Amino acid sequence: MQEKHHVVVVGGGFGGLQLVNDLKGAPVRVTLIDRRNHHLFQPLLYQVATTILATSEIAWPIRNLYRDRPEVTTLLGEVMGVDTAIKTVTLTNGRAIAYDTLVLATGATHAYFGHDEWAPVAPGLKTLEDATTIRRRVLLAFEQAELEEDPAKRDALLTFTVIGAGPTGVELAGIIAEMAHRTLPDEFRRIDTRKARVVLVEAGPRILPAFTEALSAYAHRELEKLGVEVLTGTPVTDCTEAGVAIGDAFLPSCTLVWAAGVQASPAARWLGIEADRAGRALVEKDLTAPGHPETFVIGDTASVKQEDGKPVPGIAPAAKQQGAFVARVIRARLAGRPAPGAFRYRHQGSLATIGKRAAIIDFGRVKLKGGLAWWIWGIAHIYFLIGTRSRFAVAWSWLWTYLSGQHSARLITQKETMRVEG
Amino acid sequence: MQEKHHVVVVGGGFGGLQLVNDLKGAPVRVTLIDRRNHHLFQPLLYQVATTILATSEIAWPIRNLYRDRPEVTTLLGEVMGVDTAIKTVTLTNGRAIAYDTLVLATGATHAYFGHDEWAPVAPGLKTLEDATTIRRRVLLAFEQAELEEDPAKRDALLTFTVIGAGPTGVELAGIIAEMAHRTLPDEFRRIDTRKARVVLVEAGPRILPAFTEALSAYAHRELEKLGVEVLTGTPVTDCTEAGVAIGDAFLPSCTLVWAAGVQASPAARWLGIEADRAGRALVEKDLTAPGHPETFVIGDTASVKQEDGKPVPGIAPAAKQQGAFVARVIRARLAGRPAPGAFRYRHQGSLATIGKRAAIIDFGRVKLKGGLAWWIWGIAHIYFLIGTRSRFAVAWSWLWTYLSGQHSARLITQKETMRVEG
Incomplete structure (x- = not known):
């Protein structure tokens, strides 16, 4: 045979x-x-990085998906x-x-435009480990600020910089701002997390360039309502442990997240x-x-x-x-049939969320923004998740976050320990 | 003032x-x-190690618990x-x-009776990182076995050894056996995970010594029904990457878990x-x-x-x-009242589970075993979890595992990469 x-x-x-x-x-x-042994639902990875979802809610073991297909062999x-x-x-x-x-x-993975030395201080977001790294750094910054006596260091610890204002950068900045300004204030005794700065830095002229100017401007305003400082037309020229250089200015900031470039x-x-x-x-x-x-x-x-x-x-x-x-x-x-000659891409729409209440959607002729767009975004993402269990688990985590204002995965894990001075 | x-x-x-x-x-x-920034519900940690629960389902940020108590300051x-x-x-x-x-x-933490060199090859189970380490090693062993050509190496990869038969050791061995014999068989093409060996090694004369001899014997039989090989009266004399020495015999086994001793x-x-x-x-x-x-x-x-x-x-x-x-x-x-002079411990009972269907409970006069004990165990643990969200999430994960036979957190994460030869 x-x-x-x-x-x-x-x-x-x-x-x-x-x-x-x-x-x-x-x-x-x-x-x-x-x-990897798992398929990752990348569009929601930023929610793991921002403590809303657990890692296992957006990842699924690949070989489990094909257990009923004996002709499929999965290899790690x-x-x-x-x-x-x-x-x-x-x-x-x-x-x-x-x-x-x-x-x-x-x-693809993230790219630093020839500045790979920025990678350790400004992690990107492509894998589950990236997400838990960012989660850990964001949470540790608040913890360290609570312990810090020096006001300048404390301000740097409470300044979060997201570099790149595509959908991922916008989503990250929005949720970090909501966390600082709405979720955490009651929990700290020495710092006021409402005074934390979340800065979104974009080299191009506007955020979310894949969207129309009107939707992009709406997202810009909504981000500012959440307390995000949006800087456009401002390329980052250096990233260090102390902060980020934007043109001639230097912004002291202990937590940087890279959402700017990709490399295949x-x-x-x-x-x-x-x-x-x-x-x-x-x-x-x-x-x-x-x-x-x-x-x-x-x-x-x-x-x-x-x-x-x-x-x-x-x-x-x-x-x-x-x-x-x-x-x-x-x-x-x-x-033995003639094969289709050319791939044709059919654009179904572009979606981006800004925090937990607003989103923008561009379906081509139909454009949506605000609360309705946010619900469509959420339902679409639950629909596209793999498996009943994940759909229920994510829906439950979102419902919980929506109703209680609490995030469910605020864990500092893995080995990098706290570096606190003084 | x-x-x-x-x-x-x-x-x-x-x-x-x-x-x-x-x-x-x-x-x-x-x-x-x-x-740590989180309180850990240790009694269920073994379920994170065995891919049933997600880390965030059994851990809760401590400062969040006291957000409404301004006189309580939490410090990491x-x-x-x-x-x-x-x-x-x-x-x-x-x-x-x-x-x-x-x-x-x-x-307390785990103790190796003066053999700290065993720690890297036989991790214990005290923290979330310990649990994800054990989870990763167990899952990787199956993945590596699927790729392995040498039958002896494959057998060692498919031999899982749990050292110490207290409640944690019994629970780990039971779930690993269920995973190998019931959850995974359809997913691999070159190995038969039903042939995996799960060996529970105990130095003392019987497993679960805190229970009566009758309950201990019942648990022993139930473990064997799940396919666990139970060795009692057999102290471990060495742990290496290749396996475990038990008296004069050497058991080739690539995955060891330490559940034997604690150190305050x-x-x-x-x-x-x-x-x-x-x-x-x-x-x-x-x-x-x-x-x-x-x-x-x-x-x-x-x-x-x-x-x-x-x-x-x-x-x-x-x-x-x-x-x-x-x-x-x-x-x-x-x-200014007289303080109580002596702490008196009131023993409420001992519980242990064996796999997903049986448990033993010793309430003193009342002793239970089997399915009813398992349900009491499960309800008691959900009751003692902190917070509505965790209770729902754990109940949902268990219901899912119970009904579908699938585990929800089968993720290989963190940095240790696969070492496959040949």
């Missing part, structure tokens, strides 16, 4: 999972490789390279895995194909790697253009659509 | 919190110091010593805090008073330190005798009763 066509998928994010889901029933066997492992000549993927443990079709869906995973380098400035592989219209029709690159690690020449945005729905498209191509090829 | 009597409490465990709760309305100001800090002469507690950051009354409720925190040393072999401070009948009537030691870090000469057990209800007793003494002293 001839072995079935072997599809190797690297990356269990939104694109990779959609692809594996859509290959159900196809005459293939699938190996899904990820260096990290890819080191691809040999397109002999059609093999190499893992860091030396193991080589042969493929008939390869799909690289390895995502090295999929293009593994394949030896061209990449754009952010490292995204330049793929053909059908998402194959140039010269390698059996190899696809999808999601945040691929550079794909829309029909109007604009890049497809690096968001979950785009990755999912690409995963679904590749599944259709693979099925057509195996059935 | 004279400043109010200052009670300094070190440790936000069961004893410390009960004390602070019971001082409500007393003419005192309270400073509560803990090196680690105590380094006590100067009883000038009545001052010193923190590791150099700060000194003066007290009128001091209560040390600093608990250094409260006795800080006070310069005598301690027993486990480091517990030998206190007077009223829980004061000998020669220091203004200083109390309670909970797992105190050695207290019952009227029949038996030691008060190191369990949550005992710590709570001691906290309540000390609050009564402090109130009486401040009111």
Whole structure:
């Protein structure tokens, strides 16, 4: 008996999972490789960083998702390279895995524009560990401020700076401000957490540039209502333990969060194909790697253009659509049918929240802002979570936060200990 | 105006919190110091280690508990010593805090009977980090086994050894066995997780020695039904990365968990008073330190005798009763009333669970085992959790696990990465 066509998928994010889901029933066997054992619902990761959700509410073990699909093998492992000549993927443990079709869906990480030395002081937000690191630092800053005698140091401890005003930066700044100004004031005896400063720094001319100017201006006003200081047109020139340099000014701030740039995973380098400035592989219209029709690159690690020449945005729905498209191509090829020639991105809308009461939504013709948009945002996110348990757990945590004003995951964990002087 | 009597409490465990709760309305100001920002519901910590509960479901920020008590100040800090002469507690950051009354409720940690070199390979279970470490190691062992080609190495990866058969050891072994034999089998393609071995090693003659022989024997049988190999009368003589030495035999086992011994925190040393072999401070009948009537030691870090000469057990209800007793003494002293002279421990019962369906309870005259005991155990633990949110969240997680057979927190997090060869 001839072995079935072997599809190797690297990356269990939104694109990779959609692809594996859509290959159900196809005459293939699938190996899904990820260096994490869990799929992460990235759009809500900022809520783990800001103590609203628990890690396990937005992460799900990948192999559990495919327990009923015996043709799917899940491997915990990290890819080191691809040999397109002999059609093999190499893992860091030396193991080589042969493929008939390869799909690289390895995502992106944060980028510091050539200033990797900023990483330790200004962590980004891509993994569960990133989220618990930010959570720990934010909570520790308040704790240290409560103990601090020196007023200048105390002010620096109570200044939180978020760099980059895309959706993640706006969401982080909004929740940190709400936490400082509404959740925590009764709990401290020596500091007034209402005097904490939350500063959102953006190099571009306005926040949330993916939205219309009107929605962006609304979000700007709402953030200011929450007590966030919004600085636009102000590139950050240095990040240190003491604070952040913005042009010629220096803002003393002990807690920095990086939400500014992304860098694609090295999929293009593994394949030896061209990449754009952010490292995204330049793929053909059908998402194959140039010269390698059996190899696809999808999601945040691929550079794909829309029909109007604009890049497809690096968001979950785009990755999912690409995963679904590749599944259709693979099925057509195996059935001997003509495969769809070009991926077409269908933009379903852009969403961003500002704190716990307002959001903006751009569905193209329909634009929403305020409370209704916030409810739509919340319901959409619960809908897209994986599994009944997560949906109930997140809905319960949100309901709790909404009704009580309390956050449910205010834990300082992991090893980095408090550095308090004096 | 004279400043109010200052009670300094070190440790936000069961004893410390009960004390602070019971001082409500007393003419005192309270400073509560803990090196963690959260109170931990230790009796359920093993469920975090075994992927049933999330960390935030059993931990609660201490300062949040006292937000409505302005006379209570919470400090995140680690105590380094006590100067009883000038009545001052010193923190590791150099700060000194003066007290009128001091209560040390600093608990215990695991002890390796002089073999501290076993700690890295056989982690114990006292903190949230311990629990996520054990969770990560158990999950990684299955992942590595799935990738392993060498049958001997695979067997060692699929052998889980729990050392010490008190309630924690029994609970850990039971859940790991259930996970291997019932939750995971469908999810792996190359290994049969039903063949995993879970070995519970006990130096003493029987498991759960705090219970009657009949209940202990029942628990032994139930564990074996779950597939746990129970070894009694077998002291562990060495722990290494490759496995565990039991007498002359060596059991290859990549995942070891230590549930055997405890060592009190250094409260006795800080006070310069005598301690027993486990480091517990030998206190007077009223829980004061000998020669220091203004200083109390309670909970797992105190050695207290019952009227029949038996030691008060190191369990949550005992710590709570001691906290309540000390609050009564402090109130009486401040009111000029005669203070109660001797702490009397009232044993409310012993509970232990074996897997997800059986438990044993010893209420003294009434003894229970099986399903009914399991329900009483579960309801009692939900009742004693702090806060409505946690109660709902834990009840929901348990209901989910009970109905679906799935665990909700199967996450491999933190930095230790997989070491896979071949």
